[in-house]
Amino acid sequence: MLTRNHLYFRPRSLTEAVDTLSRHGGQILSGGTDFFPGLGDKPMPSSVVDLSGVGELREISMDSDAIRIGGLATWTDILRASLPPSFDALKAAAREVGSIQIQNRGTIAGNLSNASPAADGVPPLLVLDAEVELASTTGTRRLPLGEFIVGNRKTARRPDEVLSAVVIPRDLDEARSAFLKLGARRYLVISIAMVAAIVKTDSVGRIQIARVAVGSCSVTARRLVTLESALVGTPAQPGLGARALPEDLAALSPIDDVRATAAYRQDAALTLVRRALEACVEATEC
Numbered sequence: 281m282l283t284r285n286h287l288y289f290r291p292r293s294l295t296e297a298v299d300t301l302s303r304h305g306g307q308i309l310s311g312g313t314d315f316f317p318g319l320g321d322k323p324m325p326s327s328v329v330d331l332s333g334v335g336e337l338r339e340i341s342m343d344s345d346a347i348r349i350g351g352l353a354t355w356t357d358i359l360r361a362s363l364p365p366s367f368d369a370l371k372a373a374a375r376e377v378g379s380i381q382i383q384n385r386g387t388i389a390g391n392l393s394n395a396s397p398a399a400d401g402v403p404p405l406l407v408l409d410a411e412v413e414l415a416s417t418t419g420t421r422r423l424p425l426g427e428f429i430v431g432n433r434k435t436a437r438r439p440d441e442v443l444s445a446v447v448i449p450r451d452l453d454e455a456r457s458a459f460l461k462l463g464a465r466r467y468l469v470i471s472i473a474m475v476a477a478i479v480k481t482d483s484v485g486r487i488q489i490a491r492v493a494v495g496s497c498s499v500t501a502r503r504l505v506t507l508e509s510a511l512v513g514t515p516a517q518p519g520l521g522a523r524a525l526p527e528d529l530a531a532l533s534p535i536d537d538v539r540a541t542a543a544y545r546q547d548a549a550l551t552l553v554r555r556a557l558e559a560c561v562e563a564t565e566c
Contacts, residue, residue, distance in 0.1 A: 287327040294336055294415055294444060300329050301440045302417045308442065310352055311385040313378065314394045337389075337444060349446045351389030355401075356380075358388065364450070368563070369404035369457035369476045376400050376461050389443040395429045395500075402429065402501040403476035404459050407491035408448045415444040422447065429500050452489065455480035458559035460552045464539065471496045472540045473549040477556035481516045481564055488512065492524075492556070497534040497549050504528050504553070511557075520561050521554030529553070 287304060291297040300306070306327030309315050331337060337352035340361045347367075349358065355374040363371070377383055377391070377400050391401040392412065402425070411422045414437055425446075428436050437443060457478040463469030473496050480489040490511035495501035507528035514523065526546075534545035 286324055288330065289328065290330045290333050292333050294334055294442065297329060297331055297334055297442055298415055298417050298440065301442065304329075305439055308393070310390045311354065311387040313382050313386040314390055331442065337442075342450070344450070346450055347448045349388055349448070351443045351445055352387050355383040355386055355388070359383070364453035365563070366408065366452045366455045366457050366478060367404075367448075369407065369459035369478065370401070372459035373400040373404045373461075373474075373476070376459075388446055392425070392429065392446070393435055393437060393443055395431070395433050395435050397432055397499055397501070398470050398474075398496045399501075400461065400471070400474065400495075403474055403493035403495045404457065405446065405448070406493040406501055406503055407457065407476045407478040408452065409491075411447045412443055413445040413447055414438070414441040416441045420444065426500075426503070432499050452478060452480055455489065456560045456563035458556045458563070460556050460559070462548050462552060470539065473497050473534075473545050473552055475549065475552040475556045477553070477560050479511075479516055479520075479557070479560040479564065485516050485564075487514050487516050490557075492553055494529065494532060494549050494553065497529075497532040497545050499533070502531055504531070506531075507553070516561050516564050518558065518561060521557040524550060524553045524557060526550055 289300045291300050304327050306329045307325040309328050309330045337350040339350045340353055341348050355377045358374045359371055391399050405425050410425045412428045413420055413422050430436055455478050459476045461474040462472045475494050477492045482488050490508050492504040493501050534542040536542050
């Protein structure tokens with residue numbers, strides 16, 4: 281208890297955590313890299329549920345069907361994990377999340393739950409068809425990541441739920457992926473635009489599956505489904521990026537802000553899409 285009007289809980293298991301949320305409510309605290317800066321001059325919430333003691337939520341495991349990343353897994357944990365080539369984009373994004381100190385503390389669940397349009401983890405997870413697992417006292421449910429993040433700083437998580445894991449199917453293990461981010465400087469920056477792409481080829485080098493997602497250019501990161509469909513059957517060879525056209529990005533809705541104009545974001549996103557596809561082709565040829 282912090283004061284007479286504030287409650288602080290530090291559960292040791294997921295069961296205890298969801299029971300605490302069910303009985304007392306409260307704001308969830310995990311790594312704290314978004315939680316404390318977000319407070320600004322505001323007082324602490326009346327009830328805080330600190331998940332940092334729930335060790336089971338930090339595990340990264342895999343079976344024949346899926347790879348499961350616990351919600352408390354940090355970006356450093358993800359970088360150090362032995363993951364298939366299809367996760368190269370996610371690892372590249374992990375290297376872009378703030379400083380090394382932030383990567384050591386920031387969690388994947390926090391990044392997704394914060395639901396920033398510029399959240400680095402979202403585009404690479406979208407192209408992996410990731411689902412989020414939400415746990416409560418009534419059980420667990422899964423949602424595709426694209427349905428979990430519903431707006432700027434808004435998710436489909438209920439107040440009594442914990443984002444316990446991110447689950448990724450293993451159908452693209454050997455696919456090649458890439459993540460590119462544009463900001464005002466190389467590191468420690470909020471992106472102007474960012475792109476993740478993944479390409480899986482058949483035995484003769486033609487694209488079987490292609491997925492492309494763009495962040496920081498809409499209220500939520502968006503998959504470019506028209507482009508993805510157009511790429512299927514195309515030879516995975518240099519020059520693939522040129523197949524991305526301005527109309528393929530028509531679903532984006534970038535804004536003008538202090539970092540860039542909407543027009544610049546739209547143009548930059550197209551350039552990043554083309555470069556990401558070329559990077560996937562280069563990786564496939566290695």
